[in-house]
Amino acid sequence: MKRHWKHILLRSGDPFIWLTGGALAASLLLVIGMIALIFVSGLGFFWPHALTKFDLGDGKQVLGALMEREEVPNPDNPEHAVRHRIKVKQGNRDLYGMDFLWIDEDQIKSRELPGDAVQVERMEWGHFYGYVKEVKDGDKPVATGAEAFAKVQALLPEAERIREEIRSLERDSVGEINYYQNQVRLKLKKLHMDGVDTGPEVDALTKEMDSWQQKYIDLTKRIAELKAKQTYSVSFTAPAGALASGEREKTMALAEILRVDKPNHMSFVEKCSYYLAKVWEFVAADPRESNTEGGVFPAIFGTVMMVMIMSVLVTPLGVLAAFYLREYAKQGTMVSIVRIAVNNLAGVPSIVFGVFGVGFFIYFMGAGTDKALFPEMLPTPTFGTGGILWASLTLSLLTVPVVIVATEEGLAAIPPSMREGSLALGATKFETTVRVVLPAVMPSILTGLILAMARAAGEVAPLMITGVVKLAPSLPLDGYFPYVHLERKFMHLGFHIYDVGFQSPNVDAARPMVFTTTLLLLGIIVLLNIGAIFIRNRLRKKFSAATAAI
Amino acid sequence: MSSPASTDTDRTDLEVPGRSTEKTATGHSPMRIAVQDKAQDADAAPEVPMVEVQNVDLYYGQKKALKNVSLVYPQKRVTAMIGPSGCGKSTLLRCFNRMNDLVEGCRVEGSIKINGRDIYDPALDVTELRKNVGMVFQKPNPFPKSIFENIAYGPRLQGIKDKARLDEIVERSLKGAALWEEAKDRLNESALALSGGQQQRLCIARAVAVEPEVLLMDEPCSALDPISTGKVEDLIVELKERYTIIIVTHNMQQASRVSDYTAFMLLGDLIEYRDTTTLFSRPSDKRTEDYITGRFG
């Protein structure tokens, strides 16, 4: 009887459905869990934390944001009452030496949320938590106590304007002068290499050099003037920390301060606006403090640009190769072997491609280019070192199998009758290929490209040795001729995650940044894919009546 | 193969059924249709040969798919090709626009002339030939483009870029294929959105757009429902005013409805070729009779 029942169950195939469905559900759950984790950890990062004052007795106080709470592990005495401890971000690295502090809960005598506690964001040393004491203009006190906070808020916009102006002068204008001076220097060097050391050409160049030098001197003067305007300073008080009693004082130049907030005093709307400002800073600003603060704009830019260059390189390469394999090559053992090889190429570890990129692109092609085109720069390499072009080329090699396979599949799916229809109208094979086959295979090409982009955007290992750096001084695209600087090193979100999360001096403080950056990377890949899928579906709609599926 | 003299006479004053058949070396008559059969046709105009096939052998590698086939297709007539599956109808048809060139290992011997010109002459431009000899396939094969672009495809290949000219050609071709009324409001929609019958008429329009002289149709209705089939058949009858049509069909009724002449093939041999009425009413070969009465095939 029992056997009979089992037999029916097996015959019906229901267990198999449960099994397959279960597998799908498990995978979906894992993916959803991962995305949820990244979302929560990543998006929560910017929300302002309340500042709590923990009284530890004996006059010892800690002011900071509560980050985590956990049970104190107590393996020796399991039946002992469960104790908890909390992790507090106390900031003030310059005073205490570390940002985070574990406190056992039974040490805490009392907690309160002081309304006038401020959170200071500054150029260096991470957050400062404390109380505003006094604002001074030079040596002259301007505001103290309760007015000081308002005064700081009033002064900050002007301070920021001056800081930005100095920064733009130091970076852009000085950069520009450096750039042109360097150009002149190289021209002189080239002339020297050609044996010309005197004459009108040299004189003209020397003169140009002098004029740039004069501009540089003017500029330094201007910067000094601006710096002279930065006279304000703000002093704060903060508890002396968990180890000492009393208070400590800290004075900073106003120019050092980015923003001052009273998180315990913020209304919901203010919190939201704080949040949005932080998010905007994250995507639009340059990184600070070895990438743990500020934004990731250069990394976003580098990632997107690298993927774009890679797409531009990989599409023609892969499509042409696939066309040759499927349309022109004589189908036989040779072609089959090539096809298998191409398929296997997709499984080669990416670092291998990176090594190839270094060996072939950088050391061979790059060094060759330098010798041929930029001899005056040597021994400083131009293309003979990692750069966005070589990184993109390496990634194109990595992803070209994907494009080839997708295109080939598309070509194979085009019925021979379609080609015959074109040939029968008097088209040559080439005309047929270009006018009928290529448009028909376009959706497949784009599918391949989508896969290639997704792979390329997430790839880090080969990039680390072919051109990605922790901090790039300039973007690979800017206002100086030739505008696109393919030889430059660049920043990349994937590498940024690794760098911030595991290489930075202050891993604890940077950890939320890892999630945020991951979220951003995911978002960018999704955006790139949506763009490509959108184009592909439009093409599909154009070509077929069948409703396009993703 | 065929002597130029005989062809010349054939072309000037040959009437279908051809009479000068005894001249060929093999004794196979290029036109086997008997004079007396044709005599029934009161308004029998002199037939002008369009496609002349003489002693054609065709090999797919070692396999001989056509065996010494000789026949002449008259101009502006519909000639049907019937015969059991695998007898070589498509193979013969695809010789006329040299689609067999695409098949590896395919070899053609003998002579095929269209309008007096040997189409296997090495000096001949195959694409020119194909512009002159249109083809409609068994399954409709529109390009994945708009209706307009499908029809403009051939003219564009010939270098016509002028939008007004193309518009005019598209309209004329669609009208010629009896599709204008159904398609005129959706010219920019995908051709794949049309029904099967419409697609097949679109393919006919596409072939007609390059103004060929000969139209080859390989079972053009086999994928269509009876109503669409009827429309295509009507169209074929209309088209023969202007084109020489050679149509392969498995449907005896269709052959008798649309064609003027019918050729029956069997295992690569041309068995019988005469005007359709006679072939279906009084076949002279036993095998033809067996086939059309459904005893085999």
Ligand SMILES: Nc1ncnc2c1ncn2[C@@H]1O[C@H](COP(=O)(O)OP(=O)(O)OP(=O)(O)O)[C@@H](O)[C@H]1O
């Ligand atoms: N590409 C090819 N390579 C080798 N042999 C072929 C090829 N095409 C056709 N043949 C062979 O040639 C013979 C004639 O084929 P063909 O397609 O002309 O037959 P058909 O009369 O059109 O048949 P059907 O009515 O089924 O379409 C068949 O025996 C077939 O197997």
Ligand SMILES: [Mg+2]
């Ligand atoms: Mg056939």
